Amino acid sequence: MSRLQVWTRDLAMGTRFAFGGGREGWIRTLFTGVGVGLGVALLLISTAIPGALTARYERGDARSTYDSGRADAPGLDTLLIARVSQTYRGKDIEGYAMRAEGPSAPLPPGLKRIPGAGEMAVSPALGELLKSSEGALLRERLDGPVTETIGDPGLVGPGELFFYLGSDSLAKDSPGDFRVSRVTGFGYEADREGLDPVLMLMVVLTFVALLMPIAVFIATAVRFGGERRDRRLAALRLVGADGMMVRRIAAGEALAGSLVGLVLGTGFFAVGRSLVGSVSLRQRSVFPADLDPAPWLAALVAVAVPAAAVAVTLFALRGVVIEPLGVVRTAKPARRRIWWRLLLPLVGAGLLLPLGGRGNDQGRFNQWQVGGGVLLMLVGITVLLPWLLERFVGRVSGGPVSWQLAIRRLQLDSGGAARLVNGIAVAVAGAIALQMLFAGVEGDYTTPTGQDPGRAAVSVMLHGDDGHTMAGLAQRISAVPGVTRAVPLTSAQAAPRVPAEGETVRLTIGTCDALREVATLDSCEDGDAFVLTGAATDVFGAAAKPGDELFVGDVNQYEPATADHRTPVKWTVPAAARAVPAREDPAGELRSGLLVTPSAAPKGLGDYPDARIFVQVDESGPDALDRARTAVFKTDPLVATMTLRDTAQTVGFSAIRTGLFFGAAAVLVLIGASLFVSQLEQLRERRRLLCALVAFGTRRSTLSLSVLWQTAVPIVLGLVLATFVGTGLGAVLMGMAAHPIRIDWPSVLAMTGVGAGVVAAVTLLSLPPLLRLMRPDGLRTE
Numbered sequence: 195m196s197r198l199q200v201w202t203r204d205l206a207m208g209t210r211f212a213f214g215g216g217r218e219g220w221i222r223t224l225f226t227g228v229g230v231g232l233g234v235a236l237l238l239i240s241t242a243i244p245g246a247l248t249a250r251y252e253r254g255d256a257r258s259t260y261d262s263g264r265a266d267a268p269g270l271d272t273l274l275i276a277r278v279s280q281t282y283r284g285k286d287i288e289g290y291a292m293r294a295e296g297p298s299a300p301l302p303p304g305l306k307r308i309p310g311a312g313e314m315a316v317s318p319a320l321g322e323l324l325k326s327s328e329g330a331l332l333r334e335r336l337d338g339p340v341t342e343t344i345g346d347p348g349l350v351g352p353g354e355l356f357f358y359l360g361s362d363s364l365a366k367d368s369p370g371d372f373r374v375s376r377v378t379g380f381g382y383e384a385d386r387e388g389l390d391p392v393l394m395l396m397v398v399l400t401f402v403a404l405l406m407p408i409a410v411f412i413a414t415a416v417r418f419g420g421e422r423r424d425r426r427l428a429a430l431r432l433v434g435a436d437g438m439m440v441r442r443i444a445a446g447e448a449l450a451g452s453l454v455g456l457v458l459g460t461g462f463f464a465v466g467r468s469l470v471g472s473v474s475l476r477q478r479s480v481f482p483a484d485l486d487p488a489p490w491l492a493a494l495v496a497v498a499v500p501a502a503a504v505a506v507t508l509f510a511l512r513g514v515v516i517e518p519l520g521v522v523r524t525a526k527p528a529r530r531r532i533w534w535r536l537l538l539p540l541v542g543a544g545l546l547l548p549l550g551g552r553g554n555d556q557g558r559f560n561q562w563q564v565g566g567g568v569l570l571m572l573v574g575i576t577v578l579l580p581w582l583l584e585r586f587v588g589r590v591s592g593g594p595v596s597w598q599l600a601i602r603r604l605q606l607d608s609g610g611a612a613r614l615v616n617g618i619a620v621a622v623a624g625a626i627a628l629q630m631l632f633a634g635v636e637g638d639y640t641t642p643t644g645q646d647p648g649r650a651a652v653s654v655m656l657h658g659d660d661g662h663t664m665a666g667l668a669q670r671i672s673a674v675p676g677v678t679r680a681v682p683l684t685s686a687q688a689a690p691r692v693p694a695e696g697e698t699v700r701l702t703i704g705t706c707d708a709l710r711e712v713a714t715l716d717s718c719e720d721g722d723a724f725v726l727t728g729a730a731t732d733v734f735g736a737a738a739k740p741g742d743e744l745f746v747g748d749v750n751q752y753e754p755a756t757a758d759h760r761t762p763v764k765w766t767v768p769a770a771a772r773a774v775p776a777r778e779d780p781a782g783e784l785r786s787g788l789l790v791t792p793s794a795a796p797k798g799l800g801d802y803p804d805a806r807i808f809v810q811v812d813e814s815g816p817d818a819l820d821r822a823r824t825a826v827f828k829t830d831p832l833v834a835t836m837t838l839r840d841t842a843q844t845v846g847f848s849a850i851r852t853g854l855f856f857g858a859a860a861v862l863v864l865i866g867a868s869l870f871v872s873q874l875e876q877l878r879e880r881r882r883l884l885c886a887l888v889a890f891g892t893r894r895s896t897l898s899l900s901v902l903w904q905t906a907v908p909i910v911l912g913l914v915l916a917t918f919v920g921t922g923l924g925a926v927l928m929g930m931a932a933h934p935i936r937i938d939w940p941s942v943l944a945m946t947g948v949g950a951g952v953v954a955a956v957t958l959l960s961l962p963p964l965l966r967l968m969r970p971d972g973l974r975t976e
Contacts, residue, residue: 283820316336538574546926600902627927683708898965917946
């Protein structure tokens with residue numbers, strides 16, 4: 195018989211034992227299958243994430259008009275479209291106003307027809323929000339009748355808040371009107387730039403750190419019921435099986451459990467996939483149809499998991515002697531050696547250290563070298579923890595009965611207890627390293643905007659207003675409960691001659707209270723004028739002094755004079771204009787040129803190219819900002835409202851951080867579920883022993899505390915080791931990113947606390963099954 199035939203025969207025999215071993219065999223196989231299945235489900239989700247992200251981008255590009263066909267004049271196939279996105283209670287709502295100029299106007303993806311005037315087509319999520327009590331205030335803003343629900347092809351995710359608003363007044367005033375586009379189609383062929391080296395480093399690290407705990411859990415799951423199975427396999431030695439044969443049979447049982455896990459994992463993935471459409475985290479969601487694993491990656495999972503089950507079982511049995519009269523496991527095991535366990539993290543650090551100092555300026559990182567180095571450092575935890583636990587419990591003695599029971603149990607089998615918490619320790623170490631790297635490089639991808647939210651929460655920007663609309667809008671905003679201040683400012687261009695040759699002078703018009711937002715004024719009253727000093731040259735460039743004669747208006751003559759578009763007016767800078775220092779406005783702009791109060795301003799200017807209202811609200815009041823936004827939208831949907839923020843973050847950095855949030859949430863769910871299954875399996879293995887102790891008078895509380903200590907001791911040591919390795923790995927990665935090493939202690943403590951919290955929750959959940967297992971009927975034998 196060839197070697198292959200021998201292996202096939204023994205593995206098949208082990209598979210028959212797994213399914214034909216009676217109730218015990220089925221339960222053990224089921225536990226293994228559930229544990230492996232949870233890991234397989236998460237692996238399949240991980241392989242599907244790149245495709246889901248690509249599908250989101252493609253859906254967004256399909257409805258974009260960024261570089262779609264344009265037309266200069268109305269036609270049968272033209273559509274006017276303008277962005278009218280909103281913000282409601284911190285949620286972004288994407289929206290467009292549109293008007294068809296002909297019967298063949300292009301139709302956005304997901305729509306059956308262009309909405310009529312005042313009608314709305316909304317996404318399902320926005321429709322539900324509008325119908326709910328939470329959306330009562332939003333209904334005042336988006337009060338048009340909903341005539342259609344946008345289909346899936348028009349949305350990037352099922353939870354997206356999106357709408358199209360029909361309009362019969364939408365118009366493109368001039369070719370320079372950038373707010374409104376006249377398009378003949380939809381679609382955008384994006385040519386996205388690749389990530390810079392540090393962001394790519396984060397992507398690699400995120401995948402390795404999130405997938406490693408899954409691999410550890412799968413390796414742990416295939417060892418469920420290992421002790422009892424090994425004792426049962428000893429009987430095979432009595433019928434002539436040699437040591438290698440029983441190991442192959444044991445591997446066959448693990449193979450059967452992993453195959454059940456593949457089936458269950460596929461089922462878990464299908465269930466999770468069907469539910470993913472109802473989950474929205476940070477306004478990010480994916481369609482179930484987009485969560486489709488690449489076939490070759492799914493095939494790799496289907497092959498790798500059974501192969502890993504066989505390999506892990508053979509590796510775990512290398513130190514177990516299965517003899518006809520029992521398993522030589524209960525004898526005092528040989529002391530674990532430390533030297534080879536230190537090799538893994540040291541080799542991992544050796545792979546990473548040569549990449550130090552590269553940052554974004556010294557070329558790209560070798561992804562395989564980075565992945566291998568991080569992998570070895572994290573795997574090092576799984577081999578160091580059994581040694582650390584063995585040394586610790588070997589030196590402990592005395593204490594309460596529950597403590598002594600727990601320590602004695604750990605002294606007999608520290609490997610099993612370490613396996614239980616290996617996944618948690620690896621996950622915490624990876625999370626600590628990731629958080630340190632994110633915190634270290636966050637400054638590179640976060641830039642100050644210069645905006646001051648303390649002076650104004652939002653900036654309302656109008657285009658082409660003659661001043662009356664802005665004045666009325668400012669009054670309506672001021673009347674909103676909770677709005678403490680609404681400061682209107684308009685700007686116009688001035689030049690000594692028309693058309694202007696080169697640089698122009700910026701003329702800012704507002705009340706004294708409004709002008710104090712852009713300059714430091716000792717005194718001011720209506721009729722005053724000022725010359726700004728201290729500002730660097732801006733896009734306008736020129737300066738003016740008291741007594742200068744200027745033309746104010748469209749001094750560059752971008753458009754011909756019409757009834758609606760007036761010619762520049764002649765105006766003289768008041769001789770009494772005083773020089774005052776400029777100050778940044780709430781939007782962070784340091785203005786130059788002239789400031790004038792309404793009485794001193796030139797008359798008959800027509801439309802102002804730039805008009806702004808800075809709105810300040812009382813944050814303690816409910817919905818003041820949203821009511822102000824509603825007042826703006828009802829005045830003119832095309833008026834833009836910009837929320838002022840201190841800082842802005844790079845899109846790629848934010849996307850990776852969001853991906854890490856998704857992945858960490860999924861891994862935490864897996865960790866909790868797998869740990870609970872593992873805990874139940876261990877309790878089931880010790881059921882007869884626990885029942886016997888209770889029968890002899892041992893208190894149930896003592897046994898419960900003993901079980902708690904058996905979990906707490908390994909997890910404390912595991913978290914200490916994870917903190918040490920995680921901070922070390924984080925320091926190496928920050929060195930690679932050319933950043934000074936700084937330990938982000940709040941992140942370290944937070945990650946450690948999350949890991950401890952998961953274990954505490956699982957321990958509490960396992961107490962009811964533990965109490966049931968300690969009943970006297972557990973001693974019954976059939």
